[in-house]
Amino acid sequence: QIQKNNQDISEGKRSGEPIPDPMIAVLEKGFEIGAQSLSGAVLKPAALSELLPNYKEEGCPIEAQVSYDAVHYLGSDFDFKLPVTPPPFQNHGNYIISVSKFNRWLAEKCEARGINIFPGFAAVEVLYDGEKIVGVRTGDKGRDKDGKPKNNFEPGLILKSKMVVFADGTRGSLFKQVVRKLDLRKGKNPEVFEEGVKEIIQMPKGTVTPGQVIHTMGFPLSKSIGGTFIYTLPDDKIVLGLVVYLDTRDPLLDPHRELQKVKTHKFMRKMLNGGKVIAYGGKTLPAGGWYSMPKLYGKGWVVVGDSASMVDVQKLKGIHLAMKSGMLAAEAAFLGLQKNDFSEGTLKIYEEKVHKSYI
Numbered sequence: 001q002i003q004k005n006n007q008d009i010s011e012g013k014r015s016g017e018p019i020p021d022p023m024i025a026v027l028e029k030g031f032e033i034g035a036q037s038l039s040g041a042v043l044k045p046a047a048l049s050e051l052l053p054n055y056k057e058e059g060c061p062i063e064a065q066v067s068y069d070a071v072h073y074l075g076s077d078f079d080f081k082l083p084v085t086p087p088p089f090q091n092h093g094n095y096i097i098s099v100s101k102f103n104r105w106l107a108e109k110c111e112a113r114g115i116n117i118f119p120g121f122a123a124v125e126v127l128y129d130g131e132k133i134v135g136v137r138t139g140d141k142g143r144d145k146d147g148k149p150k151n152n153f154e155p156g157l158i159l160k161s162k163m164v165v166f167a168d169g170t171r172g173s174l175f176k177q178v179v180r181k182l183d184l185r186k187g188k189n190p191e192v193f194e195e196g197v198k199e200i201i202q203m204p205k206g207t208v209t210p211g212q213v214i215h216t217m218g219f220p221l222s223k224s225i226g227g228t229f230i231y232t233l234p235d236d237k238i239v240l241g242l243v244v245y246l247d248t249r250d251p252l253l254d255p256h257r258e259l260q261k262v263k264t265h266k267f268m269r270k271m272l273n274g275g276k277v278i279a280y281g282g283k284t285l286p287a288g289g290w291y292s293m294p295k296l297y298g299k300g301w302v303v304v305g306d307s308a309s310m311v312d313v314q315k316l317k318g319i320h321l322a323m324k325s326g327m328l329a330a331e332a333a334f335l336g337l338q339k340n341d342f343s344e345g346t347l348k349i350y351e352e353k354v355h356k357s358y359i
Contacts, residue, residue, distance in 0.1 A: 001334045019337045024115045025159065027138065029122035029168075033107040034100030036169075038281035040198060040231050040239030042066065042213060042316075043095045043102070046358065047323035052109070061101040063233050066091040067211035072267065074219035079267040088315040091213045096231050099319070123174050124156065126164075131182060132299035135160040136174070163342045165329050166303040167322075170284040175307045184294040191309065192288040194226070195255045198241030200233075201275040208236040215316075220261035224248035228262055229316065230271070238275065240268075243316065245287065256282070287313045296351040299344050302329045310359060321359050328353040 006018040030036045048055050056062070069091045071082045107117055123136040135158065142153035166175040170193065179185055214230040221227070226244035233239065242259040262268055286292065286309040293309045296302060304310070305322030312321065332350035336342040 001331070002337070005334075005338065016338070021114065022162075022337060025161075026110070026115060026117045027121045027123050027136070027159075028117060028119045030119060032104075032119045033117065034103040035119070037099035037103055038198060038200075038279065038283070040200060040233065040241070041097055041099045041319060042091055042231065043097045044317055044320040045093075045095060047320045047327060051323065051327060058109075059105065061105050062095045062097055064096045064210040066094045066096060066213050068209075069213045070215075072214065072216045074216050074265055074267060076219055077266070079216075079265070089213075089215050094213075096211065096213070096233060102319075121157070123159075123168070126174060126178055126181075127158065127160070128181075130299075133164050133178070133301040136164060162300065163333050163336055163347070164301045165326070165333075166301060166307050167305050167326070168307055170286050170306045172307045175303060178301070178303075179294055182295075182298060184298075186295075188294060189288055189291040191286060191292050193246045194243050194285050194287045194313070195246055195282060196241055196243040196285060197255045197259050197282040198229075198239055198280070199259065199277045200279040201238045201240060201272060202278045203236040203238055203272070203275045205236055207274070208232050208238060210234045216262075216267070219265055220258050223250035224253055226255075237278075238272065240272070243285075246284075285311050285313075285318065287311065289313060296354060297332070297344065297347040299347075300342050302332060302347055302350045304329050324357055324359055325354060328357065 002019050002021070005014075005016075008014045009016055009018050028035075045055075048060070052058060052060070069085050069089060071085055071089050072079050073082065111117060121138045124139040125137040126133055127135040127137060137158050138156040140149075140154065140156045142150045144150050166172065166178065168174045171191070185191075210232050212230070212232040215227055216230070217227040221244060224244045225248075226242065229239075229241045229243070231239040240259070240262070242255060242262055244253065244255045244258065263272060286306055288309050289311075294303065296308055304325035306318060308325065310321040310325055311318035328350055331353065332347050335349060336346050339346055
């Protein structure tokens with residue numbers, strides 16, 4: 001957009017001052033891009049198709065296209081397949097991807113465009129001028145367990161910015177401070193959270209057909225809402241995951257233990273026989289839906305993705321919503337650069353665009 005704007009001005013197609021190349025910095029608290037993502041997710045390519053229409057030709061790391069989907073109900077000692085896959089669980093046309101590989105691929109595209117990515121830097125404090133956000137401070141490095149500087153001590157950096165985009169995940173440590181200070185949830189529904197745990201299981205050679213997406217409900221959950229998801233990958237890998245709501249009335253519910261229980265069911269035992277767990281991880285996700293989203297903008301900032309509760313829980317989808325919100329945040333930033341104004345009045349357009357989009 002900036003390149004086209006400047007070209008149009010130079011060719012006399014529009015009036016105004018050219019926008020100098022802005023410095024765009026991405027702070028990633030993980031030690032590398034993708035470090036906080038785990039293989040195995042279903043991507044709806046809506047936002048990706050807008051951002052990079054030729055993403056396949058550019059080497060997007062797609063593991064498999066979904067060719068089969070199903071929903072099973074598990075009783076304690078039986079299972080049955082629903083005769084029709086409910087619309088929210090129909091995934092034909094979507095892709096099974098590794099989110100970590102996908103993030104690394106996108107990071108390469110960003111760096112090729114001159115965007116600065118700084119892995120290993122966690123922002124720990126938001127900088128204010130009144131109610132306007134003017135930047136962030138990163139955490140100190142090289143302190144011992146008592147907080148005293150060690151020989152390799154490096155103080156945190158102060159990064160000033162015309163606009164901050166908060167994308168620090170579910171109930172992110174940085175944005176939740178902003179929510180409290182600016183009262184961004186006034187009049188909104190309470191937040192609701194789920195925890196998803198998953199394993200990647202290596203199966204014997206020639207036993208897995210990639211491109212399958214299977215969801216189950218029922219066993220082993222009885223006091224909490226939730227269910228499992230199964231994705232099949234190339235090279236005979238199966239992703240097995242369980243998602244449960246964290247507002248359960250059972251204080252002893254342990255999603256990690258429930259995932260192990262799932263594997264004792266005969267439906268799962270038959271599918272996983274001979275497999276070996278090669279990776280494991282967990283993630284929280286915001287499950288409150290549209291009416292739990294906070295105010296999305298303010299003086300010098302916007303919020304995107306999981307930080308803004310942008311997950312379609314009914315479909316277990318959030319990647320395309322996070323991407324689309326980031327793209328709309330970029331459009332708001334472009335308008336701010338054009339007007340040299342990042343006030344609340346200017347950035348309000350971001351929330352308006354979100355409300356008009358498929359988010």
